[in-house]
Amino acid sequence: MRILLVEDDAEVGRFVRKGLQEAGHTVEHTTNGRDGLFMAAGESFDLLVLDRMLPGGVDGVRLVETLRGQGNHTPVLFLSAMSGVDERVKGLKAGGDDYLVKPFAFAELLARVEALGRRPAVDAPATRLKVADLELDLLSRTVTRAGKKIDIQPREFRLLEHLMRHAGQVVTRTMLLEKVWDYHFDPQTNVIDVHVSRLRQKLDKGQDRPLIHTVRNAGYMIRAEP
């Protein structure tokens, strides 16, 4: 993916750039909002990673508002030291697609970057998702593995659907909480882990090949290959 990173802190900028490059992405990095706006409007990127507060008279929110005003719909991920809920809402209202509060784990950033950059096309709604011998039918809301129907609860269905839509990508616990449960809060303990392991038990029962993998220090990934 070609990613534009606008981050005024040199150290954070270097860290994010290096990490994204190691994950195989091309990263353009600029430190002020004006240049960022110029580049984002003039060139083609798959994703913008913006600091919320930027020098140069154009902050992250202004930048996104301007871009959206020009009909540019490149996905935007905000990085911010402002953790207040109002700040989050402001960023998303301006046209941001995701919001990550500093300090963050790089795995969390990478997972969100990949989820945003490879979002399924909206105009081609899939009715069936398939990973290896696991199939999920969105219309009949049924799950089968190797042709055998698996009894699954509605929330588990949504959890599995989210994992399968991002098959081959890391999905973090916070992302699951936000996307599957639709709440923004601190669950204190790893409640998500319990749900994932329950789902995993149902899927892998009587199978020799696990599909849902735990990615150390990051989250979960569903993939066909072991």
Added chain:
Amino acid sequence: MPHTRRRQQHPGPLWRLLSSAGFRFALLFAVVFLAAGLAFAGVLWWGTAGTLERQTDSAIRADAMALAERGRDSGLAVLAEAVEERLALDAEGLSIYLLLDPAGRRLAGNLAALPPPRPGESSWYRLSVDHDDSGPGEARLLVLDLPDGSKLAVGREVSEKQRLRDLLTEGLAWAAGAALFFALLGALLMRRALERRLTPATTTAALIAGGDLSQRVPISLHDDEFDRLGASMNAMLDRIAHLMDGVRGVSDAIAHDLRTPIARARNGLEEALLEESDDPAVLRGAIERGIADLDNVTRVFQAVLRIAEVEAGARRAAFAPLDLSLLLADAAELYGASAEARGQTLNTDWPASLPLVGDRDLLLQVVANLLDNAVKFTVPGGNITLSAQRESEWVLVRVADEGPGLSAQDRGRVGERFFRADSARTTPGSGLGLSLVRAVVQLHGGALWFEDAGGPPQRPGLAVLFQLPASPLSANALSAGALSAGA
């Protein structure tokens, strides 16, 4: 800007006096008082001295007209006779007459000659008269030109009235002086009264500016504007003090609870550096532990900030109508799995709909914190109950566990930041969960309390109850309708 500030810091005494609101009010009072006095004196003057003068003038005019008529009808000789006759009848000697024929010769009267004519002036004159007996006096004189060219002068001595007028003037002057005195006295008293009522507020403000935030404006029994001002100042100060406490809580938290994990992270990393281990796994383990410690620091920090944000009431922006039943179902589903994993049973009981207005993320956090505690403190295989019901204006939520419970003195301290009961010290947690619960419940205008869950004495269990204001029943149908329409 610094220039004007300097001028305000070192004002001259005159500037200070002029800029005093008390002085300005007092001045306004004095001016209005004096204006009233002047108006009163003016009316009095016009009604007495003015009236006397106008009466004299009209008497002179009537007399002159009557004589002129007589002269026109009957001739100068008769007129002269009439004048003489009037003079003879005038016992007090106040009348003045003079009749001159066309040639300017005196025909009758007690005046030696006409006063020198003043061109362009009216025919009224003011004369000084000398009396042998009673000194100088003053007179009003009207001179008429008769049709045949002769001149008739008619006058009255007004010395008496003049004296009366002088007396009146003197009286009014005294009165004006007294009025000025009372105006100034009134102004002074008013200013002092204002100052006296405002002094407590300014003294309190000065003490607070000096750093003593515990000061409050004393409220008198008058219940007037000043008391209301003082009361609103006090309310403001209470709020500020509350916010200051919040800030102090945050800095206490940073001082106490963040120091430990930061120190732990630092020590671990330093140790790994000093050991110079050749085993990359050891180094890696140290770094991972360091990151975990730092993540823990971030979590505590976030929780403290969140509590401060909630306590400051800054999160009301996210308030919206919601159905607590759906939220409880989500929470039960989320934590039910954790309870199940520990062999515990989560019992639930609530009506189909519990509409209220609130912040859904915060309310879920509340239920999540309580369920998390319940799961943590209940023995494996035990029961946890999450129930809710509507009680008139309130929605009452109860989370009960089969844990060790809370002693009476601990109950008072629960909700203080970082407080952890002795029995809870061994379980993981920051001691911030219930602080946040309490802050969120208060933000929603509700209340939080604790009860025994009714278990055996050695393990009574704890029931945490909180109530939130419910949406009015009439709105139930509306919001339920909106929900089903939206779904």
